[in-house]
Amino acid sequence: MSELPLQSTQPMLEAVNLTKRYEDGVLALDRVSFQVRAGEIFAMLGGNGAGKTTTINLFLNFIEPTEGEARINGIVTHLEPLKAKEQIAFVSENVMLYANFTAIQNLDFFARLGGQTHYTRDDYHNVLLRVGLAKEAHHKRLRGYSKGMRQKCGIAIAILKNAPAILLDEPTSGLDPKAGHDFIELLASLRAEGKAILMSTHDIFRAKEIADSVAIMNDGKIIMQRPAAALVDTDLEQLYMQYMAGRSSELVG
Amino acid sequence: MLRILIEKEIREIIGSAKFAVIFGACAILILTSCYVGARTYQANRAQYEAAKAENLRQFEGMTDWFNIQQHRIFLPPQPLASLVNGVSNDIGRTTEVWGRGELSAQDSKFGDEPIYAVFRFLDLEFMFQVVLSLFAVLLGYDAISGEKERGTLKLSFANAVPRDKYILGKIIGSLTALTVPLVVALGIGSLLLPLLGVPLSGDDWLRLFLVILTGLLYFAAFLTLSIFVSARTERSSNSFLVLLVVWILCVLIVPRASVLLAGRAVNVPSVDEIAAQKARFQQQQWHEDRASWSNFKPTKSDDPNAMMDELNRYMEEQADIRDKKMQEFTARLNEQRYNKQVEQQNLAFSLARVSPAATLSLGVTSLAGTSITLKDHYNDEAKAYQSLYANFMKEKTGTNPGGRMFMFRAKIEDGEEVKPEPINPQELPEFEYHQPDLAQSISAAALDMGLLAFFNLLFFAGAFVSFLRYDVR
Numbered sequence: 007m008s009e010l011p012l013q014s015t016q017p018m019l020e021a022v023n024l025t026k027r028y029e030d031g032v033l034a035l036d037r038v039s040f041q042v043r044a045g046e047i048f049a050m051l052g053g054n055g056a057g058k059t060t061t062i063n064l065f066l067n068f069i070e071p072t073e074g075e076a077r078i079n080g081i082v083t084h085l086e087p088l089k090a091k092e093q094i095a096f097v098s099e100n101v102m103l104y105a106n107f108t109a110i111q112n113l114d115f116f117a118r119l120g121g122q123t124h125y126t127r128d129d130y131h132n133v134l135l136r137v138g139l140a141k142e143a144h145h146k147r148l149r150g151y152s153k154g155m156r157q158k159c160g161i162a163i164a165i166l167k168n169a170p171a172i173l174l175d176e177p178t179s180g181l182d183p184k185a186g187h188d189f190i191e192l193l194a195s196l197r198a199e200g201k202a203i204l205m206s207t208h209d210i211f212r213a214k215e216i217a218d219s220v221a222i223m224n225d226g227k228i229i230m231q232r233p234a235a236a237l238v239d240t241d242l243e244q245l246y247m248q249y250m251a252g253r254s255s256e257l258v259g
Numbered sequence: 260m261l262r263i264l265i266e267k268e269i270r271e272i273i274g275s276a277k278f279a280v281i282f283g284a285c286a287i288l289i290l291t292s293c294y295v296g297a298r299t300y301q302a303n304r305a306q307y308e309a310a311k312a313e314n315l316r317q318f319e320g321m322t323d324w325f326n327i328q329q330h331r332i333f334l335p336p337q338p339l340a341s342l343v344n345g346v347s348n349d350i351g352r353t354t355e356v357w358g359r360g361e362l363s364a365q366d367s368k369f370g371d372e373p374i375y376a377v378f379r380f381l382d383l384e385f386m387f388q389v390v391l392s393l394f395a396v397l398l399g400y401d402a403i404s405g406e407k408e409r410g411t412l413k414l415s416f417a418n419a420v421p422r423d424k425y426i427l428g429k430i431i432g433s434l435t436a437l438t439v440p441l442v443v444a445l446g447i448g449s450l451l452l453p454l455l456g457v458p459l460s461g462d463d464w465l466r467l468f469l470v471i472l473t474g475l476l477y478f479a480a481f482l483t484l485s486i487f488v489s490a491r492t493e494r495s496s497n498s499f500l501v502l503l504v505v506w507i508l509c510v511l512i513v514p515r516a517s518v519l520l521a522g523r524a525v526n527v528p529s530v531d532e533i534a535a536q537k538a539r540f541q542q543q544q545w546h547e548d549r550a551s552w553s554n555f556k557p558t559k560s561d562d563p564n565a566m567m568d569e570l571n572r573y574m575e576e577q578a579d580i581r582d583k584k585m586q587e588f589t590a591r592l593n594e595q596r597y598n599k600q601v602e603q604q605n606l607a608f609s610l611a612r613v614s615p616a617a618t619l620s621l622g623v624t625s626l627a628g629t630s631i632t633l634k635d636h637y638n639d640e641a642k643a644y645q646s647l648y649a650n651f652m653k654e655k656t657g658t659n660p661g662g663r664m665f666m667f668r669a670k671i672e673d674g675e676e677v678k679p680e681p682i683n684p685q686e687l688p689e690f691e692y693h694q695p696d697l698a699q700s701i702s703a704a705a706l707d708m709g710l711l712a713f714f715n716l717l718f719f720a721g722a723f724v725s726f727l728r729y730d731v732r
């Protein structure tokens with residue numbers, strides 16, 4: 007990789023007062039705002055039901071915001087969803103893919119769906135090797151894959167799309183320690199390529215290790231957001247627990 | 260974009276174990292039904308030829324055409340009827356033909372060999388109606404909901420994929436992936452027919468083609484219905500359940516219930532009722548006739564031969580008059596009954612046509628010439644033959660002998676009996692059965708084919724609109 011792209015003034019991913027109330031009345035997201043620039047990794051921490059997946063779904067226009075907006079490279083997702091989606095790659099929480107297809111076939115389909123029609127077979131092999139999937143598995147049908155292997159395929163698909171923004175929902179949840187470690191390195195190399203990365207995770211240590219910015223979410227709100235530089239000497243886990251405890255004492259008090 | 264989606268759909272379906280199993284079973288069943296149809300046709304044909312020969316054999320050794328009062332004609336087995344049975348096994352195939360009077364067919368296949376009536380036949384129509392529609396459901400029930408469950412829907416829509424393209428690709432892809440192999444199997448099955456000894460005329464081929472086309476429309480209707488339902492449900496287990504209920508209603512309940520309902524709504528006088536009325540009228544006629552016989556005064560009472568001739572002529576005249584009155588009377592009764600029946604049928608079929616399965620049945624039986632009109636058509640054909648036969652007999656004997664008439668005759672020339680020559684039964688005109696006109700069959704089936712096409716459009720539109728608002732998460 008050559009030099010880092012210039013930090014543009016315009017954030018690649020931006021949430022502006024993003025609010026989502028589901029049909030059943032649950033306020034899943036309450037006026038959330040943040041920005042992720044090119045070459046930046048933004049990590050969302052938070053307990054189950056905090057609103058992380060909801061945030062990502064809003065960026066993908068799977069759901070419409072009740073208020074506020076999600077922008078990708080300045081494009082408001084719910085106004086111009088197709089244009090916005092050209093700019094993002096996505097790795098879901100539990101990657102399943104087509105069980106009857108081999109890894110190569112899955113990659114080929116999703117790459118072409120993402121508008122990348124120029125890839126060769128070698129490109130597919132290379133990207134699968136890059137995410138740590140052994141060559142023997144490339145031509146096997148996915149029905150025999152483990153969760154982590156599928157996850158790697160999902161990451162490979164996201165890489166192939168070659169989009170400026172990447173959304174990851176708990177990407178490390180199925181990975182073994184070695185694969186988790188490799189994944190962090192992979193993320194770093196993607197950042198070096200200038201991607202803007204938004205990820206949700208429960209892995210506090212990895213978040214601190216890799217993220218440029220960390221946010222803790224609770225009950226649909228960002229209750230803490232700091233640049234990683236400000237956390238260097240902090241025990242993030244302790245901080246996380248404090249914030250969580252703060253919430254419960256608030257409830258009691 | 261559309262091409263990518265269609266290609267993926269086809270590959271995914273053809274590569275699945277479900278498809279392999281279902282299609283294998285389908286192919287075997289299609290070929291079986293063609294084979295069974297061909298064997299049944301041949302067996303029926305042999306039976307038919309034997310019965311025909313037997314019928315003529317009974318006249319061998321006869322010396323006077325006059326002694327043939329009636330004989331039998333048979334509905335010849337039709338090649339397509341063995342593939343689409345329709346009502347062909349339920350109606351009588353044998354008709355006793357007299358020179359005059361009403362005709363009625365007896366001895367249905369199911370009446371003679373009731374074992375076949377128990378579970379009915381495994382014909383092509385059954386294959387389509389029950390088996391293929393079920394397979395369409397099995398292959399389509401998780402088209403959308405399944406992708407959602409597998410998470411592939413989310414992943415696809417993380418790309419700039421327009422929803423209309425996606426659902427279009429889905430429908431076109433699955434239709435192609437599933438109908439092409441079916442067409443191949445059906446094509447092979449059809450081509451086997453001539454090899455298995457079923458002669459198909461050019462007409463028959465066209466009919467068969469249209470039957471298959473109708474069947475495919477029906478299959479496509481169930482497939483688009485399945486995709487529609489799967490685009491309205493969140494989980495594939497739910498869509499399967501819904502589709503199973505719909506399938507049972509369409510295939511098993513609606514057609515039967517419509518007939519029952521129409522039967523209650525429109526009252527058709529029973530056959531027994533009409534027969535009793537006819538019998539009463541006939542009795543009355545006989546009484547009147549018998550009274551008039553006593554008025555018969557031969558003009559030449561000296562010549563017994565001439566007297567006999569005169570008596571015969573008188574009797575024939577009487578018979579003609581009686582016949583005419585009887586005919587008028589029964590025609591009136593029959594017409595009343597017939598009109599009621601038509602009303603009932605129309606109601607029943609209109610109701611039943613909400614189900615694609617009923618539409619299929621009505622359409623393919625019309626095309627194969629085995630629809631409910633077969634009975635009337637056979638009767639018309641028999642009637643046409645009856646007049647042919649009557650003319651023939653008149654030519655041979657000078658009179659047209661009819662039912663319940665006694666004729667006395669002896670050929671006496673120069674006071675000495677002539678040694679009679681045996682008749683040649685082969686001279687008897689042969690009964691030639693003509694299928695209903697092709698154009699007529701097609702126009703009868705057009706409504707049902709159109710309806711099936713409409714069902715396709717309806718479910719297609721349903722799937723399309725539902726998917727535009729589908730929650731892909």
Ligand SMILES: Nc1ncnc2c1ncn2[C@@H]1O[C@H](COP(=O)(O)OP(=O)(O)OP(=O)(O)O)[C@@H](O)[C@H]1O
Pocket residue numbers: 028029030032033034052053054055056057058059060061
């Ligand atoms: N479709 C929905 N309808 C109604 N409420 C929903 C729906 N999806 C999510 N929620 C609610 O929104 C809130 C946020 O859910 P979300 O899935 O965003 O949490 P999360 O942070 O991703 O949690 P986890 O760590 O368990 O994945 C929860 O209270 C959840 O119950």
Ligand SMILES: [Mg+2]
Pocket residue numbers: 058059060099175
């Ligand atoms: Mg989540």
